[in-house]
Amino acid sequence: MSRDELTKIILPEDKIPKFWYNVQADMPHPLEPGLHPQTHQPLTPSDLEPIFARELILQEVSSERFIEIPREIRELYKQYRPSPLFRARQLEAALQSNCRIYYKYEGVSPVGSHKLNSALPQVYFNKVQGIKRISTETGAGQWGTALALACKHFGLEAMIYMVKVSFYQKPYRRSIMELYGGRCIPSPSNLTESGRQVLARDPETPGSLAIAISEAVEDAVTRDDTNYSLGSVLNHVCLHQSIIGQEVKMQMELVDDYPDIIIGCCGGGSNFAGIAFPFIPDKLAGKNIRLVAVEPAACPTLTQGVYAYDYGDVAGFTPLMKMYTLGHDFIPSGIHAGGLRYHGESPLVSRLYHDKLIEAVAVKQNPTFEAAMLFAQTESIVPAPESAHAIRVAIDEALKAKEEGVSRTIVFNLSGHGHLDLFSYDKYLSGETEDVEFSDAELKESLRNLPQI
Amino acid sequence: MSRDELTKIILPEDKIPKFWYNVQADMPHPLEPGLHPQTHQPLTPSDLEPIFARELILQEVSSERFIEIPREIRELYKQYRPSPLFRARQLEAALQSNCRIYYKYEGVSPVGSHKLNSALPQVYFNKVQGIKRISTETGAGQWGTALALACKHFGLEAMIYMVKVSFYQKPYRRSIMELYGGRCIPSPSNLTESGRQVLARDPETPGSLAIAISEAVEDAVTRDDTNYSLGSVLNHVCLHQSIIGQEVKMQMELVDDYPDIIIGCCGGGSNFAGIAFPFIPDKLAGKNIRLVAVEPAACPTLTQGVYAYDYGDVAGFTPLMKMYTLGHDFIPSGIHAGGLRYHGESPLVSRLYHDKLIEAVAVKQNPTFEAAMLFAQTESIVPAPESAHAIRVAIDEALKAKEEGVSRTIVFNLSGHGHLDLFSYDKYLSGETEDVEFSDAELKESLRNLPQI
Numbered sequence: 001m002s003r004d005e006l007t008k009i010i011l012p013e014d015k016i017p018k019f020w021y022n023v024q025a026d027m028p029h030p031l032e033p034g035l036h037p038q039t040h041q042p043l044t045p046s047d048l049e050p051i052f053a054r055e056l057i058l059q060e061v062s063s064e065r066f067i068e069i070p071r072e073i074r075e076l077y078k079q080y081r082p083s084p085l086f087r088a089r090q091l092e093a094a095l096q097s098n099c100r101i102y103y104k105y106e107g108v109s110p111v112g113s114h115k116l117n118s119a120l121p122q123v124y125f126n127k128v129q130g131i132k133r134i135s136t137e138t139g140a141g142q143w144g145t146a147l148a149l150a151c152k153h154f155g156l157e158a159m160i161y162m163v164k165v166s167f168y169q170k171p172y173r174r175s176i177m178e179l180y181g182g183r184c185i186p187s188p189s190n191l192t193e194s195g196r197q198v199l200a201r202d203p204e205t206p207g208s209l210a211i212a213i214s215e216a217v218e219d220a221v222t223r224d225d226t227n228y229s230l231g232s233v234l235n236h237v238c239l240h241q242s243i244i245g246q247e248v249k250m251q252m253e254l255v256d257d258y259p260d261i262i263i264g265c266c267g268g269g270s271n272f273a274g275i276a277f278p279f280i281p282d283k284l285a286g287k288n289i290r291l292v293a294v295e296p297a298a299c300p301t302l303t304q305g306v307y308a309y310d311y312g313d314v315a316g317f318t319p320l321m322k323m324y325t326l327g328h329d330f331i332p333s334g335i336h337a338g339g340l341r342y343h344g345e346s347p348l349v350s351r352l353y354h355d356k357l358i359e360a361v362a363v364k365q366n367p368t369f370e371a372a373m374l375f376a377q378t379e380s381i382v383p384a385p386e387s388a389h390a391i392r393v394a395i396d397e398a399l400k401a402k403e404e405g406v407s408r409t410i411v412f413n414l415s416g417h418g419h420l421d422l423f424s425y426d427k428y429l430s431g432e433t434e435d436v437e438f439s440d441a442e443l444k445e446s447l448r449n450l451p452q453i
Numbered sequence: 454m455s456r457d458e459l460t461k462i463i464l465p466e467d468k469i470p471k472f473w474y475n476v477q478a479d480m481p482h483p484l485e486p487g488l489h490p491q492t493h494q495p496l497t498p499s500d501l502e503p504i505f506a507r508e509l510i511l512q513e514v515s516s517e518r519f520i521e522i523p524r525e526i527r528e529l530y531k532q533y534r535p536s537p538l539f540r541a542r543q544l545e546a547a548l549q550s551n552c553r554i555y556y557k558y559e560g561v562s563p564v565g566s567h568k569l570n571s572a573l574p575q576v577y578f579n580k581v582q583g584i585k586r587i588s589t590e591t592g593a594g595q596w597g598t599a600l601a602l603a604c605k606h607f608g609l610e611a612m613i614y615m616v617k618v619s620f621y622q623k624p625y626r627r628s629i630m631e632l633y634g635g636r637c638i639p640s641p642s643n644l645t646e647s648g649r650q651v652l653a654r655d656p657e658t659p660g661s662l663a664i665a666i667s668e669a670v671e672d673a674v675t676r677d678d679t680n681y682s683l684g685s686v687l688n689h690v691c692l693h694q695s696i697i698g699q700e701v702k703m704q705m706e707l708v709d710d711y712p713d714i715i716i717g718c719c720g721g722g723s724n725f726a727g728i729a730f731p732f733i734p735d736k737l738a739g740k741n742i743r744l745v746a747v748e749p750a751a752c753p754t755l756t757q758g759v760y761a762y763d764y765g766d767v768a769g770f771t772p773l774m775k776m777y778t779l780g781h782d783f784i785p786s787g788i789h790a791g792g793l794r795y796h797g798e799s800p801l802v803s804r805l806y807h808d809k810l811i812e813a814v815a816v817k818q819n820p821t822f823e824a825a826m827l828f829a830q831t832e833s834i835v836p837a838p839e840s841a842h843a844i845r846v847a848i849d850e851a852l853k854a855k856e857e858g859v860s861r862t863i864v865f866n867l868s869g870h871g872h873l874d875l876f877s878y879d880k881y882l883s884g885e886t887e888d889v890e891f892s893d894a895e896l897k898e899s900l901r902n903l904p905q906i
Contacts, residue, residue, distance in 0.1 A: 007531035010463055078460035079539075079833055086532075090606075108561065110833035112872065152830050153543075172875035179829055179878050376632055377605050380532055380563035419565065419872040422625035425632050 007089060009102075009251040011082035016074055021242040023277040023348060024235065025065035026284060028355055031235075031347050035309060035320040040453060043319050051220045051228040055125040059236040067239065073121050076153060080109045080116070081243065085251040085411075090378035097398040098407045100257065103414040104248050104275060105381070111176075113384065113416030114271050115146035115231055118240035122229045123150040133157040133226040135219035137187065137212030139267070140166050140338035140386060141173030142416055143231030148182030158182035159226070161189065161215045164207035166338035169423050176420070187212040194218050194315040206334045209268075209342045214315035221317070232268025233312060233321075233346050241274025248411060249278055259289060261397055263412035265389035266293035266302065266360070267339050269346030275413040276358060277348070283357060291358040292397075293349060294389040296368075298436045299332035301325065301345045302353050302360035304443065309453040312344055320451060323350040327446030333436040335365050336424035337385040343446070361393055364435040368392045369428040372418070384416035385424050460542060462555075462704040464535035469527055474695040476730040476801060477688065478518035479737060481808055484688075484800055488762060488773040493906060496772050504673045504681040508578040512689040520692065526574050529606060533562045533569070534696065538704040538864075543831035550851040551860045553710065556844075556867040557701050557728060558834070564629075566837065566869030567724050568599035568684055571693035575682045576603040586610040586679040588672035590640065590665030592720070593619050593791035593839060594626030595869055596684030601635025611635035612679070614642065614668045617660035619791035622876055629873070640665040647671050647768040659787045662721075662795045667768035674770070685721025686765060686774075686799050694727025701864060702731055712742060714850055716865035718842035719746035719755065719813070720792050722799030728866040729811060730801070736810060744811040745850075746802060747842040749821075751889045752785035754778065754798045755806050755813035757896065762906040765797055773904060776803040780899030786889040788818050789877035790838040796899070814846055817888040821845045822881040825871070837869035838877050
């Protein structure tokens with residue numbers, strides 16, 4: 001069919017990528033090394049072995065362009081991949097747009113988001129190594145759900161620390177994690193020393209990803225049978241998500257089209273990386289393509305943070321990573337896009353942003369929900385509040401093109417559906433969501449605690 | 454690919470059926486006519502015109518084998534159709550089954566169930582006729598959600614009476630209907646005379662589909678701008694759902710297989726009809742295929758009801774239909790599969806059951822949730838409690854085949870996902886779901902009020 005007939009662009013199962021794409025092979029400037037949290041010396045693989053599977057550590061530092069996806073993982077990917085690329089015909093019509101707007105829909109995953117793409121290999125490589133239990137953190141609950149399911153598939157236990165504000169905003173996230181056999185508790189908790197310390201300082205804290213990470217890392221460090229797993233930020237997570245963008249490239253070819261703009265929401269960076277990184281070689285080869293990361297105005301890591309070494313967690317358990325950061329003890333306001341409430345940023349995304357190969361933009365909560373509503377009422381799918389950030393900017397870009405009288409091909413990652421986020425839509429519909437202004441004073445305060453490297 | 458390699462069997466968009474299949478063309482015995490609720494005389498089309506679009510009335514009584522699907526509807530079907538047929542490899546492995554088990558997954562619809570298949574044409578034909586507003590009832594909320602979205606697509610208002618017990622079991626169903634621009638209130642309500650009468654008799658009633666139907670019909674009868682819409686039971690609804698089974702036939706051909714058993718859960722009957730009816734011609738031509746409708750033991754219409762003329766609603770507003778019924782004022786216990794809590798049954802399903810072309814089986818709530826959990830933990834998808842009834846019987850059939858040492862091809866309709874039903878799973882996981890025994894005494898009582906025809 002021609003590009004002007006199809007609504008969904010579907011690939012057959014045998015087109016599921018056989019390799020993950022590793023952007024480290026193509027970066028103009030390599031990453032600066034992670035540093036040991038105490039000694040500040042460059043990390044060695046053995047520093048990471050107490051909490052990560054060896055294969056994942058190798059992926060973390062690999063500069064191979066393509067890394068083979070194990071057969072066992074590809075079999076499980078078949079349950080929902082290749083995911084469809086949709087042409088947003090109804091949205092285009094509502095905007096009276098002259099652009100072609102497409103979205104890659106990762107919500108077809110049984111957990112409702114892209115997170116399963118990395119949960120499956122992470123648990124698999126841990127299982128191969130004999131690990132029995134995985135601890136992790138989750139923001140909005142999408143990562144925790146994916147990890148619980150992946151653990152169920154491979155017969156491991158899952159222990160999930162969920163950011164407190166999201167735990168209560170999305171009560172059924174705990175239910176679905178338990179249904180998949182996982183255990184989920186609100187963070188900060190009394191189960192860990194780092195959780196107890198935060199609670200002692202502020203018993204009413206909404207929690208943050210940085211706090212939950214401290215708890216999950218502490219859990220893994222203090223138990224022999226347990227490894228830690230992270231749902232974003234790290235190189236190997238971005239690697240696993242690269243199947244998204246690889247599929248998009250094949251799908252665009254099928255309809256004889258090519259993106260002018262790729263858009264993804266950006267918290268830790270993995271879903272943005274997933275759709276954008278496979279286009280980096282094209283960009284380096286001179287293609288005129290923009291890669292746009294969208295973050296919440298309440299947590300504007302790329303657009304207002306600094307590029308510096310910082311911890312990934314509040315307690316300083318993680319290695320120091322060179323990244324854009326708002327400071328590891330910055331606690332973002334309790335916006336509904338809980339998956340984007342992270343002070344830091346993937347070092348890969350950070351480096352590429354620093355090198356101006358990608359762009360970033362921050363959007364406020366209410367205009368983002370407004371875009372989500374327009375999308376749901378035209379394209380029918382209720383988007384996750386995180387994914388709605390990408391929709392907001394896709395709409396803005398389409399409107400800009402209309403003003404300029406040009407047509408562009410806009411592609412965004414609809415990383416998940418919002419059927420478990422209806423509480424948040426309820427609040428928006430009843431006028432109870434605030435556009436919290438980001439506070440420079442608060443930023444100054446949290447940047448004061450950056451480690452001196 | 455051969456049938457032993459694929460996990461998902463996908464059809465291209467141009468294979469969306471161009472015609473609905475009408476089983477009335479092939480039934481060995483035609484339906485007995487609907488009767489006017491007051492005069493008990495056979496219905497004329499003009500009796501129905503005050504609440505139904507003319508095109509839908511024509512479909513209701515048509516004996517044409519194929520009825521063309523309007524282009525506008527096929528365009529909207531493209532957003533989620535053809536839906537995938539999955540091979541349940543992980544479930545087969547967990548059961549150590551020698552059967553091939555497949556499921557047709559209607560949860561890929563943006564509303565999460567098959568209900569959109571009929572909501573779109575129903576609203577479309579009303580719009581063509583100039584109707585501005587649709588009233589309807591909903592049990593678990595799946596139909597109401599679909600109707601709200603369809604009304605949004607075509608610019609009509611949606612007014613949805615939701616069975617009270619489900620309204621409170623599934624609080625976010627109201628949210629998603631409102632997000633799509635619909636209005637949803639718990640039934641019985643004070644907005645209608647029929648609602649007020651039920652509340653006067655029993656202010657604590659859990660409600661029922663039969664009560665909600667009375668309210669929605671009364672709403673439509675008393676307003677000129679409003680028509681009524683029903684999400685199951687009627688011939689035209691079963692007609693619209695026939696695209697499910699038509700796609701299944703093509704998908705089975707693609708992998709060179711053919712079902713020995715087709716299974717669907719059955720409340721009003723439309724999703725069972727959707728998957729099963731397109732196989733009726735094969736069965737009549739001598740194919741050895743079993744078509745099995747699964748109902749809840751708490752509301753066993755086919756297996757314990759009588760085949761008689763009865764009203765579709767509690768107040769006696771609807772025409773009298775010859776169908777299996779537990780009595781129009783039977784109020785089923787508040788099981789979590791709210792979509793199956795209906796005293797009556799599609800007249801088409803009823804006639805075919807009476808003529809022994811289809812079978813029926815009733816299953817209890819806890820074994821059904823047990824099957825749902827096994828399915829979620831193997832096939833990854835969390836099923837709607839209604840759809841779980843089909844899973845229960847699919848598993849039972851696979852186990853029976855194992856005992857008998859034979860291999861069978863089992864196909865069931867996974868009519869929706871359960872991401873909005875996690876409250877119900879919570880109750881099951883905490884041991885709070887009961888297997889209410891169906892009461893013969895209660896049945897005797899409600900059958901006493903059957904109209905004397």
